[in-house]
């Protein structure tokens with residue numbers, strides 16, 4: 587691919603759709619193959635180099651992103667905002683969507699989307715219902731990016747997770763990836779699992795019985811012929827894992843809070859536990875954490891979760907530039 591920026595002169599190259607995402611929605615990781623992923627990663631590395639040298643450019647000057655969040659968010663919303671701003675664009679932040687917009691008056695998602703597209707060039711949407719982003723995509727005439735649809739998918743998170751693994755460990759092949767916690771309701775592990783099936787990995791799913799990975803995704807894993815084992819016990823995976831991907835038990839998805847109370851503290855990653863892990867491995871978490879990883883672990887060089895946060899901005903910069911036709 588031709589570079590987007592000439593870092594010495596910072597001239598913008600003529601806009602070309604080399605990634606092939608111009609005008610497209612980003613709804614599911616099913617859209618991505620290894621070739622597309624590697625192009626996005628190359629762009630994300632360029633974004634990182636650009637941010638580290640000059641902080642920002644005018645690539646998306648005059649472009650507007652509507653950030654519509656019907657569920658709480660810290661990282662996803664602020665990284666999309668930062669990504670847009672570092673590329674010279676701007677944002678309509680409806681990050682408290684339900685409370686302060688006409689959504690609270692009963693406006694439908696379809697009407698909200700058809701309104702926002704009058705002002706904006708792309709919409710990023712987080713919503714509690716599975717399939718909400720697809721519905722928004724059906725109505726909108728501008729790109730819709732799925733920032734999490736209930737317990738469904740979280741494709742931009744999965745790309746930044748995969749990018750983090752690649753950048754931290756130097757490869758995506760030959761790795762043992764262990765996912766721990768709420769594999770039933772965690773949309774990040776659903777999307778990441780599907781992306782990892784493109785590579786030569788072994789998967790280990792660690793969860794309480796009631797929070798096992800959904801059958802639909804298990805079937806995809808089995809069809810892909812990937813080496814997979816499920817267990818309830820983190821002790822079974824700690825010594826061999828190259829990636830320990832820890833998740834929060836998704837309280838908001840439980841109908842019965844007594845059931846949540848039973849499983850919420852099931853797994854806690856401590857310094858003692860990771861003493862048994864490999865010297866070269868990483869601990870990841872999409873965050874927020876609510877006790878699954880002790881603070882003492884943060885000082886371990888293998889704790890990658892805040893570096894993972896930063897990668898989110900580079901990946902979202904790459905994706906925004908791509909869907910807005912500037913990459």
Ligand code: NCD
Pocket residue numbers: 661662734740743773774833834836872873874
């Ligand atoms: C996750 C989410 O919202 O799915 N957070 C994120 O986007 N980084 C994970 C979670 O809420 O547990």
